[in-house]
Amino acid sequence: MNKEIRNLKQFSTSNDRFEGAHLLCPGCAHSIIVRELLNCTDDNLVIANATGCLEVCTAVYPHTSWDASWIHIGFENAATSASGAEAMYKALKRKGKLKDPDKPVKFVAFGGDGATYDIGFQFLSGAVERGHDFTYVCLDNEVYANTGGQRSSSTPIGASTTTTPAGRISYGEKKMKKDIVSIMAANGAPYVAQVSPNKWKDMVKKYQKALSIEGPAFINAMSACTTEWKFPSNETIQVSDLATDSLVFPLYEIEEGHKLTITYRPRKIIPVRDYLGAQGRFKHLFKKENEYLIEAMQKSVDAKWELLQRREEAGV
Amino acid sequence: MDYLGWDQVEAGAVLPSFDEVKGDIALLKQAERDYAPTNSYTASVADWRVFKPVFNRDLCIDCQNCWVFCPDTAIIAVDKKMVGIDYEHCKGCGVCVDVCPTNQKSLLMFDENEDNDRALQNWPEKIKKEK
Ligand SMILES: Cc1ncc(C[n+]2csc(CCOP(=O)(O)OP(=O)(O)O)c2C)c(N)n1
Ligand code: SF4
Ligand code: SF4
Numbered sequence: 001m002n003k004e005i006r007n008l009k010q011f012s013t014s015n016d017r018f019e020g021a022h023l024l025c026p027g028c029a030h031s032i033i034v035r036e037l038l039n040c041t042d043d044n045l046v047i048a049n050a051t052g053c054l055e056v057c058t059a060v061y062p063h064t065s066w067d068a069s070w071i072h073i074g075f076e077n078a079a080t081s082a083s084g085a086e087a088m089y090k091a092l093k094r095k096g097k098l099k100d101p102d103k104p105v106k107f108v109a110f111g112g113d114g115a116t117y118d119i120g121f122q123f124l125s126g127a128v129e130r131g132h133d134f135t136y137v138c139l140d141n142e143v144y145a146n147t148g149g150q151r152s153s154s155t156p157i158g159a160s161t162t163t164t165p166a167g168r169i170s171y172g173e174k175k176m177k178k179d180i181v182s183i184m185a186a187n188g189a190p191y192v193a194q195v196s197p198n199k200w201k202d203m204v205k206k207y208q209k210a211l212s213i214e215g216p217a218f219i220n221a222m223s224a225c226t227t228e229w230k231f232p233s234n235e236t237i238q239v240s241d242l243a244t245d246s247l248v249f250p251l252y253e254i255e256e257g258h259k260l261t262i263t264y265r266p267r268k269i270i271p272v273r274d275y276l277g278a279q280g281r282f283k284h285l286f287k288k289e290n291e292y293l294i295e296a297m298q299k300s301v302d303a304k305w306e307l308l309q310r311r312e313e314a315g316v
Numbered sequence: 317m318d319y320l321g322w323d324q325v326e327a328g329a330v331l332p333s334f335d336e337v338k339g340d341i342a343l344l345k346q347a348e349r350d351y352a353p354t355n356s357y358t359a360s361v362a363d364w365r366v367f368k369p370v371f372n373r374d375l376c377i378d379c380q381n382c383w384v385f386c387p388d389t390a391i392i393a394v395d396k397k398m399v400g401i402d403y404e405h406c407k408g409c410g411v412c413v414d415v416c417p418t419n420q421k422s423l424l425m426f427d428e429n430e431d432n433d434r435a436l437q438n439w440p441e442k443i444k445k446e447k
């Protein structure tokens with residue numbers, strides 16, 4: 001059952017189930033994303049959390065920041081444990097063994113992009129294929145942040161990371177970011193969407209949709225990382241605005257594997273270079289010899305936007 | 317709270333969030349909950365701060381931007397009103413100041429050692445828009 005959330009004032013009356021004094025960096029977007037999911041519903045929650053910044057920083061002995069059932073599980077197993085818990089819940093319900101059978105329960109898994117795009121990928125794919133009723137949220141900070149900023153298959157081209165450092169010879173990451181949203185739609189998830197914390201209302205709407213549909217839902221949440229993207233901690237929302245308004249991170253959803261809807265169209269589209277310029281991980285691109293890459297990135301963002309609009313029109 | 321040593325903790329240990337769950341947590345306000353000492357709500361990260369946000373009630377329009385974007389659940393909102401900052405949970409990131417839409421801002425960063433009343437007395441004037 002979804003809570004009615006018409007505006008921010010009403011949303012602010014939520015009773016938080018994600019507590020402060022966790023140890024995520026000041027300005028970390030992970031917590032903004034997670035807190036909004038916990039606040040958008042009053043249902044009981046069963047949460048599985050893959051190893052990564054979120055898991056490590058919200059359960060530091062002797063404290064937990066979670067006011068819901070929460071399990072710390074291996075790097076690759078968030079989808080597996082959520083689907084296992086969901087299957088057990090269904091079995092107990094069938095046998096009439098639930099304590100409070102009328103109270104709705106939602107199953108949620110959180111994982112970083114390392115855990116999702118790379119290491120837990122086959123387990124996520126399997127859970128989606130089996131059709132478990134759960135919502136998987138990927139906290140996409142485009143890097144393995146918790147172990148010191150190694151590249152993942154979500155790292156965008158041109159980003160300097162600890163395993164693809166920019167220098168005299170290299171301009172940083174050489175490969176394009178993997179298109180996880182299309183992959184999960186093709187995998188058979190009935191609901192797939194991309195969200196960003198700066199557009200809180202869009203995010204809440206998509207969370208509520210994901211939680212209410214039956215079957216697996218996948219949400220890719222852009223999570224601006226002050227430490228690895230290298231911007232001052234107060235600029236988390238500013239940088240997220242630059243990402244959505246430059247269309248580097250477009251907001252859209254795909255239903256039933258093909259019905260694509262763009263959910264946010266910036267009134268004024270800003271150049272990709274403004275987004276890049278706000279972050280230290282792209283600093284080297286502004287050297288003369290690398291400038292051509294900024295042009296190329298702009299072209300690729302334009303092409304992707306064009307494609308999304310065509311897909312929306314055609315519904316394929 | 318007495319901490320157990322690493323070799324005294326049972327594998328697969330459970331950290332309770334509450335001493336006693338009196339009803340549905342999602343419907344209970346924080347003040348009504350029976351937090352366990354193992355809940356991070358009872359802990360403090362105040363010593364992370366170098367600068368702190370100070371809140372100016374006179375300028376605030378209760379938009380709740382600061383509430384929704386604070387990464388540390390440290391903005392206290394009661395009945396749709398911004399009440400103040402929870403200085404035990406605030407890490408001083410400055411996001412709330414960044415997203416505050418009023419002119420002059422209703423939240424500003426000050427040195428951690430600054431006195432809040434003095435900060436309020438010296439609040440800067442409204443910023444004039446350049447034509
Ligand atoms: C199987 C396995 N390999 C490696 C690790 C070490 N490890 C812990 S957290 C982490 C990085 C997590 O990155 P990501 O999933 O992107 O989440 P983030 O920390 O960026 O939020 C790694 C490699 C592990 N815990 N388990
Ligand atoms: S390293 Fe990045 S993702 Fe990890 S806690 Fe810090 S800001 Fe958050
Ligand atoms: S400075 Fe950061 S942690 Fe403190 S109240 Fe503002 S947004 Fe929250």
Ligand code: SF4
Pocket residue numbers: 375376377378379380381382383398412415416417418422423
């Ligand atoms: S963002 Fe500023 S105006 Fe809005 S509630 Fe917070 S302090 Fe008040």
